[in-house]
Amino acid sequence: MAVPSLSKAERAYIQASLQASPPLRADGRSLLDFRTVLLETGVAPLANGSAKLNIGKAPQEGGGGTEVIAATKLEVEDVETGDGVDGGRLVCTVTCSPSAYPHLSTNALDELQYDLTILLHQTLSHPTLHPNNLGILPHKKSWLLSLDLVILADAGNVVDALFMAARAALWDTKVPRTRPLQYQSRKAGDALKNADAMEVEGLPEITSAFDTRDMARAAADFELPDYWDEGEVLEGRDRWPVCVTLNLLPPSHFLDATLLEEASTPIRLLLAYSFPHKSQPNLQAMRFIGSGEVVLTQLKALNADGEKYARSLFDSLETKLRDEDIRRNVKARDKFAVR
Amino acid sequence: MISFASFPVPSQNETQGMTRHHPDVEDDIDMDEGFEEGFHRLTSPGEPLTSSQAFMRGHGTYIDNDEVISSVAGTVERVNKLISVRAVRSRYNPEVGDLVVGRITEVQPRRWKVDANSRQDAVLMLSSVNLPGGVQRRKLESDELQMRTFFEEGDLLVAEVQAFFADGAMSLHTRSLRYGKLRNGQLVTVPPALIRRLKSHFLSLPCGVDLILGLNGYIWASKHVKQSEQEGEEAFDAEAVYSNKNDDIDDATRLAISRVSNIIRILAAHFIPLTDTLLLDAYEWAVEQEGDVKDLLQADIGDAMIATIAARD
Numbered sequence: 001m002a003v004p005s006l007s008k009a010e011r012a013y014i015q016a017s018l019q020a021s022p023p024l025r026a027d028g029r030s031l032l033d034f035r036t037v038l039l040e041t042g043v044a045p046l047a048n049g050s051a052k053l054n055i056g057k058a059p060q061e062g063g064g065g066t067e068v069i070a071a072t073k074l075e076v077e078d079v080e081t082g083d084g085v086d087g088g089r090l091v092c093t094v095t096c097s098p099s100a101y102p103h104l105s106t107n108a109l110d111e112l113q114y115d116l117t118i119l120l121h122q123t124l125s126h127p128t129l130h131p132n133n134l135g136i137l138p139h140k141k142s143w144l145l146s147l148d149l150v151i152l153a154d155a156g157n158v159v160d161a162l163f164m165a166a167r168a169a170l171w172d173t174k175v176p177r178t179r180p181l182q183y184q185s186r187k188a189g190d191a192l193k194n195a196d197a198m199e200v201e202g203l204p205e206i207t208s209a210f211d212t213r214d215m216a217r218a219a220a221d222f223e224l225p226d227y228w229d230e231g232e233v234l235e236g237r238d239r240w241p242v243c244v245t246l247n248l249l250p251p252s253h254f255l256d257a258t259l260l261e262e263a264s265t266p267i268r269l270l271l272a273y274s275f276p277h278k279s280q281p282n283l284q285a286m287r288f289i290g291s292g293e294v295v296l297t298q299l300k301a302l303n304a305d306g307e308k309y310a311r312s313l314f315d316s317l318e319t320k321l322r323d324e325d326i327r328r329n330v331k332a333r334d335k336f337a338v339r
Numbered sequence: 340m341i342s343f344a345s346f347p348v349p350s351q352n353e354t355q356g357m358t359r360h361h362p363d364v365e366d367d368i369d370m371d372e373g374f375e376e377g378f379h380r381l382t383s384p385g386e387p388l389t390s391s392q393a394f395m396r397g398h399g400t401y402i403d404n405d406e407v408i409s410s411v412a413g414t415v416e417r418v419n420k421l422i423s424v425r426a427v428r429s430r431y432n433p434e435v436g437d438l439v440v441g442r443i444t445e446v447q448p449r450r451w452k453v454d455a456n457s458r459q460d461a462v463l464m465l466s467s468v469n470l471p472g473g474v475q476r477r478k479l480e481s482d483e484l485q486m487r488t489f490f491e492e493g494d495l496l497v498a499e500v501q502a503f504f505a506d507g508a509m510s511l512h513t514r515s516l517r518y519g520k521l522r523n524g525q526l527v528t529v530p531p532a533l534i535r536r537l538k539s540h541f542l543s544l545p546c547g548v549d550l551i552l553g554l555n556g557y558i559w560a561s562k563h564v565k566q567s568e569q570e571g572e573e574a575f576d577a578e579a580v581y582s583n584k585n586d587d588i589d590d591a592t593r594l595a596i597s598r599v600s601n602i603i604r605i606l607a608a609h610f611i612p613l614t615d616t617l618l619l620d621a622y623e624w625a626v627e628q629e630g631d632v633k634d635l636l637q638a639d640i641g642d643a644m645i646a647t648i649a650a651r652d
Contacts, residue, residue: 005442005493008583009522016585017593024590026525027604028597028632034341052346058608255340260525312340320343327345 011264018249025261031254032309041172041324047071049173053165055256056155067152068161070169074176075144076136088134088142092121094162100154120149120162123241123272123285131234136178136222143175156258159270163243164317170240171321174231178222241274241284242317244309246302248294253302255309267292271306275314281307379414388415388422397423431456431531431555433509437500438540440553441511443490449483451490456531456555459508467501467512469519469580489581495521497551497559517541519580523588524561527600529607531556542615546595546622552613558603560596562588594632598625601635609645620648
């Protein structure tokens with residue numbers, strides 16, 4: 001938020017413009033227009049999946065707009081020791097760069113980060129969205145999928161940007177292929193016995209007298225086979241939700257508010273929808289932000305509208321993400337072949 | 340409703356990797372130590388300027404290996420043996436007499452703190468504003484208690500730089516009928532380097548929009564107020580000057596304000612200094628195109644506008 005506060009005259013001016021007929025916004029958009037969204041996936045080479053997103057960057061200029069970077073990293077967790085959860089888990093963290101909120105104190109910044117983290121974590125780690133391929137070995141090892149988001153600049157509508165960036169990064173995430181291993185105890189006189197996908201490596205012919213490992217217990221582990229790509233995509237990656245923020249200014253509402261518009265809106269409604277294939281859309285999260293009031297009867301209409309907006313946002317984002325996949329895989333391969 | 344695009348890719352032309360210079364400067368590059376006074380040379384961060392044996396380093400430079408090296412992109416300036424670099428993009432450097440647009444950030448005893456895009460917040464003393472009841476009136480204790488009725492946090496105002504404090508913070512004053520609280524419009528922010536010192540910083544465009552070009556890069560675009568109807572023309576009217584209420588603004592004026600704001604944003608994005616003739620040309624062009632106001636923010640239309648108005652000059 002570059003503008004910490006707003007004068008009463010400015011607020012009245014913005015509200016009156018929005019409520020005029022036809023409504024007019026400061027930059028001439030109509031109520032339901034988004035600013036241009038720039039998106040690029042695969043920006044962080046060391047992450048399993050990453051995306052950079054900017055809403056409303058000024059053309060020709062270096063800065064401007066809400067800028068968010070999202071990246072995912074997979075870590076192995078031990079389920080038996082109690083660190084991990086069987087089947088894997090997802091942890092979201094949102095960090096706000098102090099340069100995005102220069103007027104906020106450290107404590108206020110921490111609170112904001114915490115609020116956004118809770119919102120994203122609760123929505124994205126919901127069981128209905130959980131990808132199936134985060135387990136490695138049942139009851140033993142699983143992946144911890146950490147999703148980190150950094151807000152580099154805030155020019156309004158930061159929650160929508162966060163959800164879009166999160167979706168893009170999760171879409172881009174590749175889970176490394178794993179192969180289970182098993183060390184089999186050697187019984188006297190027995191040859192090595194291979195289980196299904198088991199492999200025994202470097203077991204000495206003669207068991208050392210100093211080997212104190214408990215060979216009776218079948219200790220299972222896994223290895224990462226060398227493979228030409230980085231792994232397979234997350235299962236159910238088209239389920240990840242998108243969020244639309246409806247800025248309510250009775251009798252109408254508008255999308256993609258700038259900071260000034262946000263500051264002059266009494267209440268905002270956040271709706272996160274996911275659109276799974278061949279089934280009904282799911283409302284994954286809903287939040288009110290602000291001090292205004294909404295009558296319950298309006299809520300149904302708002303939800304219906306929100307679903308419509310989310311659908312179109314979802315479709316555009318999906319198209320863009322597929323384009324990005326093509327850009328990074330097919331086109332990159334062609335370019336390499338030409339060389 | 341929503342459109343996605345990719346981040347612009349840095350152009351990969353054959354000149355990449357070579358240092359390029361503006362044609363005007365190209366000849367001077369070979370001229371070693373060509374720091375005549377009053378002569379401006381462009382430099383970029385990390386570029387060695389001169390030897391630290393012969394010159395002293397000023398703002399925007401540092402010394403490494405007996406060389407004065409620029410730490411910012413900007414113009415090299417020399418005063419006697421002092422070399423400094425004035426950054427192209429920086430915060431506003433105030434000078435006495437400058438007209439600035441600012442926003443109140445804090446109300447303190449007998450003073451307001453004002454954000455004026457400078458390195459420090461500016462100060463507006465209670466004694467340097469016009470108080471209700473005439474200019475000659477004595478300052479009362481009751482005024483101190485009701486400072487928020489004049490300006491409160493978030494309010495925008497136009498003022499003049501009066502003096503500097505010892506720490507470099509500027510002191511403002513609004514002791515003129517043209518200065519004071521702002522209403523009936525919206526704020527546009529541009530880099531301060533783009534606002535030149537003009538004969539008058541109060542522009543009145545024929546499309547019914549008044550502009551106040553603050554030298555600190557804050558520009559106030561508002562509905563045109565007739566000279567005769569300006570507050571406090573005959574007698575100082577505190578009600579009107581410190582009012583928070585907007586006048587009635589018709590849709591055409593709102594549209595014009597939005598259009599002017601977008602034009603300013605585009606000019607700023609192309610780093611073109613603002614002048615009144617330029618703004619007028621651009622506004623005429625935008626109206627001729629008969630496009631929507633929002634179309635202006637698309638890159639190609641903005642480029643077309645810049646190309647047209649650059650050709651007219």
